[in-house]
Amino acid sequence: MSARRRVFPSSRPCTAATGCCTTDRASALAAARNDVSNDVNKALQRAFEELADGLDLLGESSFRSASHRRVARAIGDLTAPIDQLGDDPAQLRARLEAIPGIGEGATRRILEFVEHGEIADHVEILERVPGGLFQLLQVPGLGPKAVRTLWQELGVQGVDDLRRELDSGRVESLPRMGRKTVQNLRSALEFLTRTRDRLPVALAMPLALDLRDGLRSVEPEARVEIAGSLRRGVETIGDLDLVAAHHDPAARRRLAEAFVNDGRVTDVLASGERKCSVRLSAGGHAIQADLRLGEPAAFGAALHYFTGSKEHNVLMRQIAIGFGRRLNEYGLFEGDEPRPQDHGGTPLAGAEEAELYDALGLPFIPAELREEAFDPARVGLEALRDLLARLIDEDQIVADLHTHSTASDGRHSLEELVAIARRRGLAVLAVTDHSRSSVLAGGLEIDALREHVAAIRELAAGLDDLVLLAGAEVDILPDGSLDYPDEVLAELDVVVASPHVSLSQDRATATRRLLAAIRNPHVHILGHPTGRIVGRRRGLQPDIDALCAAASEHGTALELNANPRRLDLDDAALRRAVEVGCLVAIDTDAHSDAQFGYLSYGVRTARRAGLPADSCVNTWEPERLRDWLADKSVGARGR
Numbered sequence: 001m002s003a004r005r006r007v008f009p010s011s012r013p014c015t016a017a018t019g020c021c022t023t024d025r026a027s028a029l030a031a032a033r034n035d036v037s038n039d040v041n042k043a044l045q046r047a048f049e050e051l052a053d054g055l056d057l058l059g060e061s062s063f064r065s066a067s068h069r070r071v072a073r074a075i076g077d078l079t080a081p082i083d084q085l086g087d088d089p090a091q092l093r094a095r096l097e098a099i100p101g102i103g104e105g106a107t108r109r110i111l112e113f114v115e116h117g118e119i120a121d122h123v124e125i126l127e128r129v130p131g132g133l134f135q136l137l138q139v140p141g142l143g144p145k146a147v148r149t150l151w152q153e154l155g156v157q158g159v160d161d162l163r164r165e166l167d168s169g170r171v172e173s174l175p176r177m178g179r180k181t182v183q184n185l186r187s188a189l190e191f192l193t194r195t196r197d198r199l200p201v202a203l204a205m206p207l208a209l210d211l212r213d214g215l216r217s218v219e220p221e222a223r224v225e226i227a228g229s230l231r232r233g234v235e236t237i238g239d240l241d242l243v244a245a246h247h248d249p250a251a252r253r254r255l256a257e258a259f260v261n262d263g264r265v266t267d268v269l270a271s272g273e274r275k276c277s278v279r280l281s282a283g284g285h286a287i288q289a290d291l292r293l294g295e296p297a298a299f300g301a302a303l304h305y306f307t308g309s310k311e312h313n314v315l316m317r318q319i320a321i322g323f324g325r326r327l328n329e330y331g332l333f334e335g336d337e338p339r340p341q342d343h344g345g346t347p348l349a350g351a352e353e354a355e356l357y358d359a360l361g362l363p364f365i366p367a368e369l370r371e372e373a374f375d376p377a378r379v380g381l382e383a384l385r386d387l388l389a390r391l392i393d394e395d396q397i398v399a400d401l402h403t404h405s406t407a408s409d410g411r412h413s414l415e416e417l418v419a420i421a422r423r424r425g426l427a428v429l430a431v432t433d434h435s436r437s438s439v440l441a442g443g444l445e446i447d448a449l450r451e452h453v454a455a456i457r458e459l460a461a462g463l464d465d466l467v468l469l470a471g472a473e474v475d476i477l478p479d480g481s482l483d484y485p486d487e488v489l490a491e492l493d494v495v496v497a498s499p500h501v502s503l504s505q506d507r508a509t510a511t512r513r514l515l516a517a518i519r520n521p522h523v524h525i526l527g528h529p530t531g532r533i534v535g536r537r538r539g540l541q542p543d544i545d546a547l548c549a550a551a552s553e554h555g556t557a558l559e560l561n562a563n564p565r566r567l568d569l570d571d572a573a574l575r576r577a578v579e580v581g582c583l584v585a586i587d588t589d590a591h592s593d594a595q596f597g598y599l600s601y602g603v604r605t606a607r608r609a610g611l612p613a614d615s616c617v618n619t620w621e622p623e624r625l626r627d628w629l630a631d632k633s634v635g636a637r638g639r
């Protein structure tokens with residue numbers, strides 16, 4: 001619940017898997033599965049977060065709440081279920097105490113939880129603090145102090161109360177709640193209401209992968225894939241779609257049974273031969289999931305149909321009609337008879353999606369591009385083929401230029417980061433820890449930064465298979481100045497400049513602020529440009545076209561931060577960048593090993609924007625990258 005107040009996202013287990021329907025990466029999947037099925041860790045993490053929030057709301061020791069928050073973060077980092085860390089309580093205790101951030105008190109509480117399923121302190125907090133207040137803490141701009149005031153002065157116990165009090169004008173009369181704050185609260189509430197019923201991809205993807213893999217394990221011969229907007233790489237999901245095929249009706253029934261009996265299902269809406277619909281609860285959200293079942297001969301047609309988008313399906317059907325054919329979720333049929341599958345019609349194509357495109361004279365259009373913007377009738381077939389040939393792919397990324405070490409708030413030492421980068425096949429890794437203003441994130445003072453840079457360079461000198469770069473993620477202060485002076489930035493190999501505070505500035509101020517960073521000759525990458533959190537915080541709303549124009553003029557790359565909670569810039573903004581031909585950096589902003597797996601979320605978003613590989617600095621050969629880092633004007637338009 002306290003994620004809003006963390007300056008940086010917690011490092012939960014990796015939730016990434018590449019091209020959700022085609023590629024399996026055992027480790028990413030294992031981690032993804034942990035993310036949803038590791039219920040003990042989740043419940044514990046939540047308990048410690050609520051302990052911290054509760055103490056803050058009660059106005060009690062901030063020291064204790066900070067320590068609970070550290071424990072929650074440490075639990076979030078674990079990839080194994082906490083209750084399986086040891087075979088007996090003594091071993092479990094010893095292993096828990098060895099985890100950084102988990103002290104004696106936390107160990108006692110964790111053991112209490114493992115033993116009794118609850119923590120007495122936590123239960124007590126929940127009795128004293130109304131549940132809706134935890135939810136209010138998610139409203140951007142509302143800290144524990146303000147929520148406490150609203151609660152004590154006006155009796156506000158949740159979102160609805162707050163809306164009522166805002167309307168009555170009473171909030172404005174409270175101390176430190178001026179007209180401006182009230183306005184911000186109003187728009188934050190509106191934003192929350194609008195996004196509340198859609199599940200962020202960071203929660204939807206691990207859940208969908210887990211459902212898919214669960215079904216595959218029930219019937220290993222079956223084909224099971226994720227479809228819908230999730231497959232298209234959309235950042236928030238209305239409902240989940242899965243498509244499965246097996247030639248044996250009994251096997252299909254077993255798949256259906258497994259689906260409706262999943263432990264997370266709260267309601268079964270439909271359970272039939274061809275379709276099952278359920279409601280599931282995931283990460284505090286409720287979401288509907290649909291499973292379509294059919295014959296392998298129609299699998300590609302069903303997958304295509306249920307992947308959408310609607311507009312893309314309409315287009316494909318129209319093209320089919322032009323060929324005197326009919327396309328539906330059962331296949332592509334000769335003739336114009338409705339529901340040919342009911343009249344014994346044999347499809348011309350249907351088992352594979354690729355066959356459908358082929359039979360209609362189209363190149364295979366990947367799911368991320370099945371949107372109106374990439375309609376072949378709109379962009380032209382030749383331009384589409386060209387775009388597909390140049391479209392970025394995850395395999396092409398060889399550099400991560402935004403990562404954190406223990407020097408600030410990362411989990412790994414430099415040596416560990418090097419080992420991780422090697423294992424993940426990177427050719428270039430930049431370590432970019434936080435700058436001095438990011439106090440909560442352990443930002444570095446100038447002297448500490450210089451020591452850190454020296455340590456990175458020393459380590460780098462001994463490496464021949466990895467280019468290790470010394471950088472910083474420097475705060476862009478609210479007025480557009482940077483948190484280190486230029487002469488310090490000039491000493492670094494890579495400078496990522498990012499906004500972290502004052503994220504509700506007005507558009508003009510935000511644009512000026514970001515433009516100043518883009519124009520700084522020492523800044524290579526504008527990090528997470530808006531500072532948004534998907535579905536949670538809108539972040540800055542700069543004039544994207546102005547940013548793109550300046551970025552392109554100065555050779556500065558705009559970041560697509562791959563963390564699925566950020567995805568910043570989003571696909572729409574990135575599309576503008578692509579149109580102007582800006583350089584883009586897709587970085588994971590990893591604070592832990594698992595977070596390097598976020599890359600696939602970033603790449604999927606980049607593909608939705610039609611980003612060509614060549615515009616992405618992370619795909620460049622180390623030599624070319626070095627040239628640009630040495631003088632980014634070589635990346636400017638018209639170079």
Ligand SMILES: [Zn+2]
Binds near residue numbers: 500
């Ligand atoms: Zn940042």
Ligand SMILES: [Zn+2]
Binds near residue numbers: 402403404473589
């Ligand atoms: Zn960062």
